[in-house]
Structures are given as C-alpha cells and as structure tokens.
Amino acid sequence: MRDLYGRFGPWLATVFLSLVFIWLAGMVLAPNLMMIDYALRPNLPPAAIGGPDDSYSLDNILYLAGEPTHRAIFLKTIWASALVALVTFLVCYPVAYWMAQHATTGQLSLALLLIIIPFFINEVLRTLAWFIILAYRGPLNAVLTNLGLIDAPIRWQGDGGVLAAMVYAYILFMLLPIYNAIESLEKAQIEAARDLGASSWRIHTRVVIPHAKAGIATGFVFTFMLAAGSYVAPALLGSPGSRWFTEIIYNWFFEGGDWNRGAAYALVLLVLCLAVVLITLRIARVNLADVAK
Amino acid sequence: MSHSVELAQIGMTFGTTRAVSDVSFKVEQGEFFSILGPSGCGKTTILRMIAGFTEPTEGRVLIGGRDMKGLGPNQRPTAMIFQSLALFPLMPVWENIAFGLEARGVGKAERRRKADELLRLIALEGYGDRMPGELSGGQRQRVAIARALAVEPGVLLLDEPLSALDLKLRQHMRAELRALQKRTGVTFIYITHDQSEALAMSDRVAVMSAGLLQQVATPRELYDNPATAFVARFVGxxxxxxxxxxxxxxxxxxxxxxxxxxxxxxxxxxxxxxxxxxxxxxxxxxxxxxxxxxxxxxxxxxxxxxxxxxxxxxxxxxxxxxxxxxxxxxxxxxxxxxxxxxxxxxxxxxxxxx
Known part of the structure; x- marks a missing residue:
C-alpha cells in the first residue's frame, strides 16, 4: 500500500485504491451478500415482504437436503465435475509433457496455435459444434457406422456428451498450468532418473508429477470450478437423465420464480466448490497465491 | 564381468554439424580415464553416447566387450553424474541415493540400509533425511556420486561435475574422487575442460579438439610428448x-x-x-x-x-x-x-x- 503511494503519489494511488474497492464491494461483495440474504428468507408475495413471516431461516437450504432428486443431482454434479477434471488431466498431461520437454520451438508454436484457435470462438458456439458432432444422425455416428464399428447409431447425448464437451471446453485451463510447471523441470533430472534404471512410469510418478504438482492442482481447481458452474454444456448436450445442478438453479430463478430457493441452491454450490478447492490445495500443499500465478 | 569401455570409430552428426568423427579408444577396467578438450570439442557427446542418451551415427560402443547398440541408458552398466548434478529436489537425500534401487524393486528397509551405508562412504552420515536444497555444494556433489554408485555401475561417467565448485573445494574433491575410484575399482570416465584437473586425477587422458581425437596418453606423456600442436598448446x-x-x-x-x-x-x-x-x-x-x-x-x-x-x-x-x-x-x-x-x-x- 505504501509502495503504491510512493510510486504514484497520493492522488493517483487513492484513485486506484478506490477503484479496487468499488470493484470488490460492488461486483463481488454486494451480490454475494444479497444472495445470502435472499437464500435465508422465504419466498413471499410482494405484499408480505417485510411482514411478520419475513424472517431468516435455513428452510431453503434444508429443502435441498430433503428433496431426493435435487440432492442426487447436486451430488452427481460434484463427482461428475471431479470426473471432468480427471479426464481433462489425463488428456492434457501427455500433451503438456510433450510440449514442455520434447517439442521443438516450431512444433510448440504450432501446437499452442492449434489449441488456442478454438477458444477464439464463443463457448456456446463451441458447445453447439459438439451438439452437431454428437447428434443422433450426426457425423460421428455416420463415420462409425460406415467404418462398421457400430451397427446402429448411438445416442451420445447425455452423460457422455456432457463430459466430452466439458473436457474439450476446459483443456486450456488444465494444459497451460501443467505445461508451465513441466517446462521448468530440468531435463537432466529426467535423464538422471532414466540412467538410474527408472521406467517411464516411475519417472513420471516420482520426478515429473511431483515437480508439476502445483500446476496440476491449479488445473484441477480451474477445471472443477468451471465444470461445476457450467450451464451451456449440460443444457445443450445433456438428456433428462443427466441434469446438472446449475440447471436446477436456473429453473428456480426463471421458471419456478422462487429466487430465494435459487439463491440458496447457488450458495450451497458455491460453498461446496470452495471446500473442494481448499481441500485439493491442501492435499497438493499448494497455496492460493501459487494458483493465482 | 569386466567393464572396459571401447569406442570403435564412432562418429556423430547432428543435422549438418559433425560433432564427433572417427574416435576410437579403449578404457580398461578400473581405470580413471579423462576426456579433455575445450567446450564444443565433442567430449560431452561422447559421454552421452557411452551412457546411451544418444546413439552414434557411426561406429560402435562396447562395454565389457558387448555391443551396446540399441540399449537405452537404463539398460547399460553405466551411471552418469551430470554437470548440474540433477539431484531430485523434492526427495530427501536418502531417497535420492536409493532411487536406482527403488527402480530395481528393492524393498524400502533394504534401500534405507544401503543409502545409509553409502552416506557413510561419502562421510555424510546422518544427512539422509535432509533435502538436497539444505546441503552445501560439496555435499550435494557427494550425494550425486553416492546416488550413481548405489546402482553398482561398472562404469561411472562424470560430466564436469566439479565445475560449479570453488577452487579450494574443487581441489579437495579431486583427491576425494581419486580415492573413491581406487577404493571402489569402478571404471571412471571423466569429462573436463580443465587440464590441471585431468592431469592430476587420471591414469590416462584423451585430448579432443573439434570432434577429433588428438592423443590418448598418460598425463606425464601428454605433457612431455605431445603428439600434436593442439595438445602441445592446450595442455600446459x-x-x-x-x-x-x-x-x-x-x-x-x-x-x-x-x-x-x-x-x-x-x-x-x-x-x-x-x-x-x-x-x-x-x-x-x-x-x-x-x-x-x-x-x-x-x-x-x-x-x-x-x-x-x-x-x-x-x-x-x-x-x-x-x-x-x-x-x-x-x-x-x-x-x-x-x-x-x-x-x-x-x-x-x-x-x-x-
């Protein structure tokens, strides 16, 4: 803070600090406090707001605990998001390793370009692309049928479709932190491990992955949070059997007209995401400041 | 099994660059052999070909009379000490030393026992649970040597391992390396650009320049009877x-x-x-x-x-x-x-x- 004043003088520094404060207060703190306020109040007709029934209670949150379908969807969203993070990791790790340790400068630029280009396109459109690819009479089924790999088209939409679209959508958030982490690993360490007789598996589990732990944890956290809060992919590619918790929240707000219950559901999701993130970081012994880097 | 190392007319070309051409020499079992030359003379390339990190584009590498072609670094009876040492910073010292044994499926208790034994050999008893980052340069150096010796290699390959140390420590480590080599009887192949290091430690020295072998001789012979102008000017x-x-x-x-x-x-x-x-x-x-x-x-x-x-x-x-x-x-x-x-x-x- 003193540094800021020293560098920019009292006027400019005060302006900067006020802007940050306004941002935090107006864009982060206020909406969240309002959401908590909504979550704790009952849904009342306008006339009754402020009346004797308008008191704080945990009813909206307890409703979720008592409603088996919502509860199941909630739990499923949590583990499915973890699964998305895991699959994204499995897809990204080999690519990141290759890019960081083996690729030539030219290959690296090309790979980065190919990976980043799709992200120039809006997320909804990218998901729509998967909608088309995975359609019942779409290209994937056509190719597989023509190759003779399947006899009849498969209904990809549902859990599989949602997983595929999310993994695809979040690749960058997993790939880049892992790439950064592996890139800083000295090549001689990998060579030393090989020279001492280690198999590729052992080199990765004992040398590369421990070194890249912070990057991997960062990728997991990003991907998990994005997946848990995702709406487009499950809405477009899901089936009635693969509903996502965000869809329920949406329904409370815009179809059920019960903002209070919607807010309560959103609050539960937020708290749970936070818990998962903190636990992950704890396990990987990484702190939030490292993730921010 | 004998662990002599023989290079038969090996050559290495990277793209259009000729890094090593037509180098042949034989290192006897139990010898302390140095390869001396200015940077870029191809000595590290030769070491990496013996270790198996790169295959020569021509010629053969024989260890104990056996052609090493197609064998990876993990299948050769060699262990390498890297210029940067390449200790694993996230493993305690004893796990570093026992890593090669871990890779061979040795049980934990036995690994720990062997690591402690090697720590005694390098006079670092009781340092097993420290992290490499907590050791001094000379201590890390010794841990790297112990890690390589743990797999009981027939041939130890050293890539300028003393270059990061200060002069006093370097002279001390020279004597220590020499003593260790005599005690273990392992064949040492030592790479250096420092002629006094090569002369002081080696049984024999190969001098290289621009990818070509200039002379292979004892330090004394090299100094008194240089075979080429390069050797005469480079050594001493x-x-x-x-x-x-x-x-x-x-x-x-x-x-x-x-x-x-x-x-x-x-x-x-x-x-x-x-x-x-x-x-x-x-x-x-x-x-x-x-x-x-x-x-x-x-x-x-x-x-x-x-x-x-x-x-x-x-x-x-x-x-x-x-x-x-x-x-x-x-x-x-x-x-x-x-x-x-x-x-x-x-x-x-x-x-x-x-």
Missing part, C-alpha cells in the same frame, strides 16, 4: 617457435628459426626439410643457460609464491613465458632488461607442422 603453457627442420638424428631434431638454430627432441612429423615448430615449456627456460640460447626483453615478472612467471618478448616480437622457481628469483632478470634464456634439448619437443 608453452613457447612455440616455428622454423624449418634441418636435421633429425638419434631422437633429436634441429630446427632453424628466425631466433637461431635450436635443438629439441624429435616428435611426431619431425622430418628433415619439413616445416616444424619447437615447443618449450616455461619451466624449461632458464635465464643464463648457454645451450639453445634465445634473446628476449623482459616485460613483467609475476610473483606467484613457489615460482615467478616471467613475461617478455623474443627478438622477433613473439611472446615469451618462463617460470623461474622462487629459490632462483635473485638471478631472475628485472623488467626492461635484455636477457638470454636457454633450455636443455630434452625439455623441448619439435613437431612437424600439419
């Missing part, structure tokens, strides 16, 4: 005076130079009538010696303790370097003086110019 200091060889007889060669007629031992390529160069070591040049007289003007005398380095110019302007023992410093010429130096013929060598 030397005064080089060129001329025309006028007579070769009984192992002596006479060379007519602009500074007079000089006589030295006849070396490689010394033929009557050929162009040649006489190489005279600084310690061979004595002020006042009447044999092989050379006139020079003294420019500077650097006192170094045991001896003084005398810098000057010969009559034709070429630089002169002579080292005079401190005990004879009283006779040493003063800067600015014209002095006559001389040297005994057996302390100089005449080589034909290639």
């Amino acid at each position: 200091e030397t005064n080089a005076i060129s001329g025309r060889i006028s007579d070769v007889q009984d192992g002596r060669a006479r060379i007519d130079t602009a500074l007079g007629i000089l006589t030295g031992r006849a070396g490689q390529g010394a033929r009557t009538g050929a162009q040649g160069t006489i190489y005279i070591r600084p310690e061979a040049l004595m002020p006042g010696d009447p044999v092989n007289a050379l006139d020079a003007r003294i420019e500077r005398v650097d006192f170094e303790g045991a001896f003084a380095l005398v810098h000057g110019r010969f009559a034709d302007g070429a630089a002169l370097a002579a080292s005079v023992p401190s005990t004879r410093l009283a006779e040493a010429p003063a800067p600015g003086a014209e002095t006559r130096f001389g040297f005994a013929p057996e302390h100089a060598v005449v080589l034909g110019d290639a």
Whole structure:
C-alpha cells in the first residue's frame, strides 16, 4: 500500500485504491451478500415482504437436503465435475509433457496455435459444434457406422456428451498450468532418473508429477470450478437423465420464480466448490497465491 | 564381468554439424580415464553416447566387450553424474541415493540400509533425511556420486561435475574422487575442460579438439610428448617457435628459426626439410643457460609464491613465458632488461607442422 503511494503519489494511488474497492464491494461483495440474504428468507408475495413471516431461516437450504432428486443431482454434479477434471488431466498431461520437454520451438508454436484457435470462438458456439458432432444422425455416428464399428447409431447425448464437451471446453485451463510447471523441470533430472534404471512410469510418478504438482492442482481447481458452474454444456448436450445442478438453479430463478430457493441452491454450490478447492490445495500443499500465478 | 569401455570409430552428426568423427579408444577396467578438450570439442557427446542418451551415427560402443547398440541408458552398466548434478529436489537425500534401487524393486528397509551405508562412504552420515536444497555444494556433489554408485555401475561417467565448485573445494574433491575410484575399482570416465584437473586425477587422458581425437596418453606423456600442436598448446603453457627442420638424428631434431638454430627432441612429423615448430615449456627456460640460447626483453615478472612467471618478448616480437622457481628469483632478470634464456634439448619437443 505504501509502495503504491510512493510510486504514484497520493492522488493517483487513492484513485486506484478506490477503484479496487468499488470493484470488490460492488461486483463481488454486494451480490454475494444479497444472495445470502435472499437464500435465508422465504419466498413471499410482494405484499408480505417485510411482514411478520419475513424472517431468516435455513428452510431453503434444508429443502435441498430433503428433496431426493435435487440432492442426487447436486451430488452427481460434484463427482461428475471431479470426473471432468480427471479426464481433462489425463488428456492434457501427455500433451503438456510433450510440449514442455520434447517439442521443438516450431512444433510448440504450432501446437499452442492449434489449441488456442478454438477458444477464439464463443463457448456456446463451441458447445453447439459438439451438439452437431454428437447428434443422433450426426457425423460421428455416420463415420462409425460406415467404418462398421457400430451397427446402429448411438445416442451420445447425455452423460457422455456432457463430459466430452466439458473436457474439450476446459483443456486450456488444465494444459497451460501443467505445461508451465513441466517446462521448468530440468531435463537432466529426467535423464538422471532414466540412467538410474527408472521406467517411464516411475519417472513420471516420482520426478515429473511431483515437480508439476502445483500446476496440476491449479488445473484441477480451474477445471472443477468451471465444470461445476457450467450451464451451456449440460443444457445443450445433456438428456433428462443427466441434469446438472446449475440447471436446477436456473429453473428456480426463471421458471419456478422462487429466487430465494435459487439463491440458496447457488450458495450451497458455491460453498461446496470452495471446500473442494481448499481441500485439493491442501492435499497438493499448494497455496492460493501459487494458483493465482 | 569386466567393464572396459571401447569406442570403435564412432562418429556423430547432428543435422549438418559433425560433432564427433572417427574416435576410437579403449578404457580398461578400473581405470580413471579423462576426456579433455575445450567446450564444443565433442567430449560431452561422447559421454552421452557411452551412457546411451544418444546413439552414434557411426561406429560402435562396447562395454565389457558387448555391443551396446540399441540399449537405452537404463539398460547399460553405466551411471552418469551430470554437470548440474540433477539431484531430485523434492526427495530427501536418502531417497535420492536409493532411487536406482527403488527402480530395481528393492524393498524400502533394504534401500534405507544401503543409502545409509553409502552416506557413510561419502562421510555424510546422518544427512539422509535432509533435502538436497539444505546441503552445501560439496555435499550435494557427494550425494550425486553416492546416488550413481548405489546402482553398482561398472562404469561411472562424470560430466564436469566439479565445475560449479570453488577452487579450494574443487581441489579437495579431486583427491576425494581419486580415492573413491581406487577404493571402489569402478571404471571412471571423466569429462573436463580443465587440464590441471585431468592431469592430476587420471591414469590416462584423451585430448579432443573439434570432434577429433588428438592423443590418448598418460598425463606425464601428454605433457612431455605431445603428439600434436593442439595438445602441445592446450595442455600446459608453452613457447612455440616455428622454423624449418634441418636435421633429425638419434631422437633429436634441429630446427632453424628466425631466433637461431635450436635443438629439441624429435616428435611426431619431425622430418628433415619439413616445416616444424619447437615447443618449450616455461619451466624449461632458464635465464643464463648457454645451450639453445634465445634473446628476449623482459616485460613483467609475476610473483606467484613457489615460482615467478616471467613475461617478455623474443627478438622477433613473439611472446615469451618462463617460470623461474622462487629459490632462483635473485638471478631472475628485472623488467626492461635484455636477457638470454636457454633450455636443455630434452625439455623441448619439435613437431612437424600439419
């Protein structure tokens, strides 16, 4: 803070600090406090707001605990998001390793370009692309049928479709932190491990992955949070059997007209995401400041 | 099983760059063998070919008589000590040392026992649970050696492992490496650009320049009987005076130079009538010696303790370097003086110019 004043003088520094404060207060703190306020109040007709029934209670949150379908969807969203993070990791790790340790400068630029280009396109459109690819009479089924790999088209939409679209959508958030982490690993360490007789598996589990732990944890956290809060992919590619918790929240707000219950559901999701993130970081012994880097 | 290392006409080409060409030599079991050369001479490439990190584009590498072609670094009886040491920073010291055993499926208790044993060998008992980052440079150095020795290699490959240490520690580690090699009987192949390191530690030294092998010899032979001009100039200091060889007889060669007629031992390529160069070591040049007289003007005398380095110019302007023992410093010429130096013929060598 003193540094800021020293560098920019009292006027400019005060302006900067006020802007940050306004941002935090107006864009982060206020909406969240309002959401908590909504979550704790009952849904009342306008006339009754402020009346004797308008008191704080945990009813909206307890409703979720008592409603088996919502509860199941909630739990499923949590583990499915973890699964998305895991699959994204499995897809990204080999690519990141290759890019960081083996690729030539030219290959690296090309790979980065190919990976980043799709992200120039809006997320909804990218998901729509998967909608088309995975359609019942779409290209994937056509190719597989023509190759003779399947006899009849498969209904990809549902859990599989949602997983595929999310993994695809979040690749960058997993790939880049892992790439950064592996890139800083000295090549001689990998060579030393090989020279001492280690198999590729052992080199990765004992040398590369421990070194890249912070990057991997960062990728997991990003991907998990994005997946848990995702709406487009499950809405477009899901089936009635693969509903996502965000869809329920949406329904409370815009179809059920019960903002209070919607807010309560959103609050539960937020708290749970936070818990998962903190636990992950704890396990990987990484702190939030490292993730921010 | 014997662990001699033989290189048979190996060559290595990276793209259009010829890193190593037609190098052959044999390192005997239990030998301390150094490869000496300036950076970029191909010595590290040779080491990596012996270790199995790169396959030579020509020729063969044989260890214990067995062709190593197609065998990866984890399948060869070699262990390498990297220039950066490449200790695993996230593993405690004992796990570092036992990593090779872990890779061979040795149980944890046995690994720990073996690691402690090696820690005793390198005089770091009780350091097993520290992290590598908590050790000093010399200690990390020793851990890297222990880690390589843990897999009981037949051949230990060392890639300038002392270059990161300060002078005192480096000299200490030289003696320690040498002792360790004698005690374990492992074949050492040591890469260095530091000629005093190579001369002090090795049984034999291979000198390389620009991908070509110059000479393989004992340190003494290398110093006294350089086979090529490169070796004469690279190993130790030397005064080089060129001329025309006028007579070769009984192992002596006479060379007519602009500074007079000089006589030295006849070396490689010394033929009557050929162009040649006489190489005279600084310690061979004595002020006042009447044999092989050379006139020079003294420019500077650097006192170094045991001896003084005398810098000057010969009559034709070429630089002169002579080292005079401190005990004879009283006779040493003063800067600015014209002095006559001389040297005994057996302390100089005449080589034909290639």
